[in-house]
Amino acid sequence: MSYLDNPSSVLSLVTDDEAHRDVYIAEDVFELEMNHLFRNTWIYVGHASQIPNKGDYYSTKISDQPVLMVRHTDETIHVLYNRCAHRGTKLVTDIHGNTGKTFRCPYHAWTYRTDGTLLGVPVRDGYEDVSFGNSCASKGMTSVSNVCVYREFVFAKLQDGGIEFEEFFGDSLSSIDNMIDRSPEGRLEVVGNPLRYMHHCNWKMLVENQTDSFHPMVVHESSAGVVKEIWEDMKQHGNATPMAVECIVPFTSSYSFYEKMGIRTWQNGHGHTGVHFSIHSDYADTSGYVDQMKEAYGKERAEEILNENRHNTVYFPNLMVKGPIQTLRLFKPLAADRTLVESWIFRLVGAPDMLLERTAMYNRLINAPTSIVGHDDTEVYERAQEGLHCTNNQWMNFQRHYFGEEGVAPMEEFPGTTEAQMRNQFRAWKKFMHSVSDQSGVQA
Amino acid sequence: MNLTEIDLVDFVIREARMLDEQQYEEWLELFTEDGFYWMPLEFGQTEEKLTTSLMYEDLLLLKSRVQRLSGKRTYSQLPKSRCQHLLQTPTVDKIDAPNNDYRVFTPFHYVESRNDEKELYAGWMKHSLIVEDERLKIKLKRVDLVNCDSPHRNIQLFI
Numbered sequence: 001m002s003y004l005d006n007p008s009s010v011l012s013l014v015t016d017d018e019a020h021r022d023v024y025i026a027e028d029v030f031e032l033e034m035n036h037l038f039r040n041t042w043i044y045v046g047h048a049s050q051i052p053n054k055g056d057y058y059s060t061k062i063s064d065q066p067v068l069m070v071r072h073t074d075e076t077i078h079v080l081y082n083r084c085a086h087r088g089t090k091l092v093t094d095i096h097g098n099t100g101k102t103f104r105c106p107y108h109a110w111t112y113r114t115d116g117t118l119l120g121v122p123v124r125d126g127y128e129d130v131s132f133g134n135s136c137a138s139k140g141m142t143s144v145s146n147v148c149v150y151r152e153f154v155f156a157k158l159q160d161g162g163i164e165f166e167e168f169f170g171d172s173l174s175s176i177d178n179m180i181d182r183s184p185e186g187r188l189e190v191v192g193n194p195l196r197y198m199h200h201c202n203w204k205m206l207v208e209n210q211t212d213s214f215h216p217m218v219v220h221e222s223s224a225g226v227v228k229e230i231w232e233d234m235k236q237h238g239n240a241t242p243m244a245v246e247c248i249v250p251f252t253s254s255y256s257f258y259e260k261m262g263i264r265t266w267q268n269g270h271g272h273t274g275v276h277f278s279i280h281s282d283y284a285d286t287s288g289y290v291d292q293m294k295e296a297y298g299k300e301r302a303e304e305i306l307n308e309n310r311h312n313t314v315y316f317p318n319l320m321v322k323g324p325i326q327t328l329r330l331f332k333p334l335a336a337d338r339t340l341v342e343s344w345i346f347r348l349v350g351a352p353d354m355l356l357e358r359t360a361m362y363n364r365l366i367n368a369p370t371s372i373v374g375h376d377d378t379e380v381y382e383r384a385q386e387g388l389h390c391t392n393n394q395w396m397n398f399q400r401h402y403f404g405e406e407g408v409a410p411m412e413e414f415p416g417t418t419e420a421q422m423r424n425q426f427r428a429w430k431k432f433m434h435s436v437s438d439q440s441g442v443q444a
Numbered sequence: 445m446n447l448t449e450i451d452l453v454d455f456v457i458r459e460a461r462m463l464d465e466q467q468y469e470e471w472l473e474l475f476t477e478d479g480f481y482w483m484p485l486e487f488g489q490t491e492e493k494l495t496t497s498l499m500y501e502d503l504l505l506l507k508s509r510v511q512r513l514s515g516k517r518t519y520s521q522l523p524k525s526r527c528q529h530l531l532q533t534p535t536v537d538k539i540d541a542p543n544n545d546y547r548v549f550t551p552f553h554y555v556e557s558r559n560d561e562k563e564l565y566a567g568w569m570k571h572s573l574i575v576e577d578e579r580l581k582i583k584l585k586r587v588d589l590v591n592c593d594s595p596h597r598n599i600q601l602f603i
């Protein structure tokens with residue numbers, strides 16, 4: 001039997017503290033996730049600084065849907081499905097570019113304004129005697145109607161109706177706020193292209209790992225532990241701590257360090273590690289940045305911003321931001337066992353270059369397909385993807401620190417090594433897959 | 445020390461062989477104290493520090509990579525990866541003895557394999573070399589992948 005024949009049956013695959021392997025390995029469950037979960041929730045598209053000028057576009061995907069984010073002639077940002085209304089050709093394939101005032105299809109030269117409306121069809125009289133006005137083609141490029149630009153972060157929801165942006169994210173937006181506020185000018189800019197790292201595992205394993213504070217001391221002993229060892233050896237020559245050591249060595253912190261960091265969860269699957277402090281708390285400032293922040297915000301407010309050292313904030317379903325180091329990771333689902341991870345970096349506008357240098361370094365040391373930290377993370381996810389095919393035990397266990405009665409308050413706090421945020425994600429998973437029981441399946 | 449083109453070509457070919465034979469301790473010795481290994485993320489990238497690269501590593505990080513490969517708890521190296529370099533004959537771009545500046549350009553195909561997976565990477569490597577204590581040393585090795593901006597699987601060894 002396929003879950004597609006009885007979509008509501010997927011709801012029994014997730015209990016309060018366990019998840020059945022089919023949510024990771026079954027292609028039909030993945031298909032239902034694309035049709036429901038990824039349509040019913042607000043998905044990160046991109047950052048406004050990627051398209052600063054009129055006609056600038058950025059092409060990407062929301063779940064399995066090719067879309068583009070474009071700055072229209074009136075400066076507003078539109079998210080359009082990336083296909084010609086005529087016969088389906090994608091209108092742009094560059095990741096970033098400028099289309100001027102119009103998109104022109106490379107196949108039959110249909111043209112569209114940058115809000116998607118149809119501008120021209122060559123030799124239009126060929127359509128005079130057909131019911132062109134009733135066709136989908138005559139409507140132009142379809143735009144995604146639910147788009148929200150929150151302080152330059154662009155989110156979209158493919159399904160009409162359902163949860164509003166503010167209700168969906170609630171107070172979790174405070175992590176994005178903190179990342180932006182770390183700029184003395186209150187502004188971020190995307191720098192360069194993202195790292196793109198291909199994983200042969202389910203997207204949820206990657207998202208779960210973002211708040212898994214019970215693994216770094218195990219998985220990253222092999223990399224962070226070695227850097228620590230070699231550095232301690234060299235330190236006897238009296239060198240200052242290199243930035244690379246600051247970035248990577250905290251990954252070897254103890255269980256009790258991660259326990260005390262704490263985890264906070266919000267409704268709808270969002271949550272973050274590092275409530276009280278984090279592995280990002282001890283970066284040196286030799287650039288005058290802190291003084292610059294005090295100048296810009298006043299001492300008290302600047303300290304409030306900089307003392308917030310949230311580690312990883314998960315925006316359910318597939319986004320993670322790291323405020324103190326200005327990186328963003330997007331987990332793009334491709335198949336039940338295929339996930340593309342994009343890791344982006346931001347410049348804190350107005351801040352010294354040293355901060356961007358550290359951000360870029362962190363990105364390549366931790367998030368790259370060449371990362372010695374990433375290699376061992378990937379190894380454990382992919383072993384799990386294969387191990388889950390064992391039929392004797394068909395469940396993933398998320399019971400660590402589970403005492404019942406979670407997800408009641410708008411915000412809850414836990415000791416750092418809990419699996420509470422994973423349980424929080426699965427509660428949201430059920431909530432937004434839930435429409436499978438009251439809708440027919442694939443939408444029009 | 446009077447270096448000929450053949451010396452420089454020979455250096456690059458032997459360096460690749462060291463990597464294929466996983467003679468990492470000797471390989472690290474090829475770098476100057478302030479040497480770097482750079483693998484850009486963007487085609488034609490000119491900025492090392494203020495934008496993302498795949499790798500931009502000094503000796504501390506290169507040594508860490510090498511030591512990690514043989515760690516008992518380096519699970520992504522259980523089993524170990526293997527690699528093979530196929531080099532086009534290197535082109536010597538510069539021999540400037542008075543300024544101690546030597547440049548070599550080498551197109552390559554590189555295969556890394558582990559378990560049942562085998563990935564092929566192609567590109568160009570540029571060696572900036574100097575003479576130190578009567579030996580050629582690497583000041584900068586730059587590796588540009590032809591598809592640097594594509595999604596990649598793990599690259600665990602050295603191209």
Ligand SMILES: [Fe+2]
Pocket residue numbers: 209215216219220377
């Ligand atoms: Fe990890």
